[in-house]
Amino acid sequence: MTTIKTSDLFVDILISEGVKFVFGIPGEENLDFTESMRHRADQIKLILVRHEQAAGFMAATVGRLTGQPGVALSTLGPGATNFTTSAAFAFLGGFPCLFITGQKPIKNSKQADFQIINVVEMMRPITKYTKSIPSGNMLAASVRRALSQSVAEKPGPVHIELAEDVAAEETASRIFETLDFRRPIAEPKAIDRATEILLSAKNPVVIIGAAANRQRAIRALRAFVEEMGIFWCSTQMGKGVLDERSPLCLGVTALSNKDYCHYGIDFADVLLICGHDESEKPPIIMTPEGTRKVIHVGFSQANVDNVYSPSAQVVGDVANAVWQIHEKLRASGKKWDQPILKRYKELSDPLLRTGMDDSAFPMNVTRVVADIRKVLPEDGILSLDNGLYKVVFARLFQAFQPNTILLDNALATMGAGIPNAIACKLLFPDRKVVSISGDGGAQMNLPELATCIQYKISSVHIILNDNAFGMIKWKQGLAGFENWGLDLQNPDFVEIAKAYGAQGYRVAKAEEFAAILETAMNSEGVHLIEVPFSYESMAADLIQVPKKAEAVVEQIKQEFGTCVVENCLEE
Incomplete structure (x- = not known):
């Protein structure tokens, strides 16, 4: 033997x-x-x-x-x-x-x-x-x-x-053969029920969750929303499944039920939620009266709780389920024209561009987002660590292709941004890869720069430096507590980068950042860019944008008539 x-x-x-x-x-x-x-x-x-x-x-x-x-x-x-x-x-x-x-x-x-x-x-x-x-x-x-x-x-x-x-x-054991398998498909009656609910809808909205971020589901969803003319949005970990430049994209469920995207979702009378994963923050706060119908499409049945209670469930392979619903709707001849949502998108999109050309220094994170999007190619990968800036990137950074912005809205741990970027670059050596970390999160795995150097992994790592655990410091202030215990005495990040054998840069004014990033991305080797930034401007935007979105809703009521809007908008 x-x-x-x-x-x-x-x-x-x-x-x-x-x-x-x-x-x-x-x-x-x-x-x-x-x-x-x-x-x-x-x-x-x-x-x-x-x-x-x-x-x-x-x-x-x-x-x-x-x-x-x-x-x-x-x-x-x-x-x-x-x-x-x-x-x-x-x-x-x-x-x-x-x-x-x-x-x-x-x-x-x-x-x-x-x-x-x-x-x-x-x-x-x-x-x-x-x-x-x-x-x-x-x-x-x-x-x-x-x-x-x-x-x-x-x-x-x-x-x-x-x-x-x-x-x-x-x-004497031997390798076991890998067996191919096909996931179970949804039961026909569930498809019929979902189709029936959609056919009765005036303003359906598709919400794309983390579990829909599978290659076959991506293709099925793209064909579905484009042909049917249905507006859509995604959760943070569903971001990039569809191209966010689409005129049907309402954005990302990023912060709370009062964020700008949620005001758009409030116009919906039916939500088709594909790939909901309860590990993420809830994609939408359910209406307590249950007047908005919610269709759950997932690999497994919904876990019902006070923030997620669907009216109907389609359980099975998500790609196949979306395809089956699409075929049923196509056979009915149904397509949607959604003038209220079109108008909301037209009026709300400019709200997100505030600060994108801001020359303030330390930098406004909105300007950082805009400059990275200008420089990073369509297939470039952005790996985010965790902090309040992650919410801003989720809201503002447009993803053109799947898995080109990696963020964690489940465990939401600090320290993952740099290692995740290294793995991306090893998998896709010809693509541009950039990590973004706060000064606190970066130092949890900053020594992995040495791993990059040892294995010649060309990559770019940005540190947003406010010399504090800024998100918690901001929350501390919102709670009315004194500033205590969260300020950091940071090292010289540029010198640390050089000590590892990387190139180090420190941005001195907002206008420098895009050029420094472009130089680093188009050069071999490992590059670290320190960006002094301000939490104050970011926090102000997070509060002001939803207030402005609420004003947009009032304008739409005036334009379309309150009674028309309230057919699908809950007060």
Whole structure:
């Protein structure tokens, strides 16, 4: 009987699944695994990071962008615990990835409980599947099951623990074949009910959620809204599924039920919500009287609560469900002309351009958004960390293609922006990639600049610097509390960049920023741009834009007549 070393088999399985990169920091318990990788270095590459959390973010981003699990590797104990934030990021976000952790020998303990914690139980609440491999003969089946669960809806992280002695042993096991499968399609009666509700609608609006960000669903949604003439918007993590330059785009549900986009949604009498993911902030506050009908289209049934209670459900493959509804509506000859929504878009769009040419310094974030959009090509990727500026980018930065703006509206963790950008660049070396972080979030994984330098990953990283944890400081002020505990004494970011071997720039006036960014993007190497910015102007815009949108609604009432508007607008 032919046998193979268990760690060799594990690496061969990953290669057979198309894995190109393993991100992580090995420990002594992983040495058999890394040796197996070394012998296959022409097929799979180890990206040695500076912190396991960053490795997990990178693996999750590979899964997010490809639909196939990215892979992260750590040792036991502290290496494994460092995975928890990025595992939670992938779990809530719906990003397929595999976390591999080492362990002391399990058949002959040599160090008692040194560094040993129950990693499997630690990972259980934040993964879809977690298992410690008891013998080499169990590896192939367990990995096959883990990878299968990782990509099943809702996608997410899985975890395999491989002990040192198990990795080294011989096994007669072989790679399990990957089986193709088709997701279940929606039941015909559900399609008929959804179509019936839509046919009765005067002003339907489509809301695109995170779970609709799948390639087949993108094509189906594009054909549907364009032919039917239905206005649409997206959640933050559904952003980019459709081209936001569309005259039918109402924007992004970004802040609260009183944001500008929500005033537009308030005109709708029917909402077709495709790919809602309850891990995101609710896309819309439901009308308490239930007068607006809501159709849930998702891979699984809706989880009903006080902010999401649909009138009808279409459960099954989202792409197929949208296609079926589209075919039914096409056969009926129904198309929509929505003059009220057209007028709202015409009047509200200019509200978003306020400050885009602002020369104030420190910079207005609206100007930062506008300049990046001018410089970044259509297929360029923007990787956002977390902070109040993320809401501004969600609202103002137009995405032209899917997955060209990566933001996290599920776990909403700081520290992910730079690692996510590195993963993007490794996947798409010919595309422009820019990360944006606040000064607080940037320092959580700033050492990954060294990873960029080591592996020659050309990329651009912007730090918005207000010398504070600005979002919480702003909230502190809104709550009427004294400014306390949130100001930062920051290092010289330009000098830090140079110390890592990167190019460093500090913007000195608003008019410089676009030129510096363009120079950095069109140059080889790693570039860090520090942008002093002001939270005050950003916070003012976040408050003023909804107030202006409310005035637009009143103008529309006057133009169309209150009774006409109130047929679909709730007071």
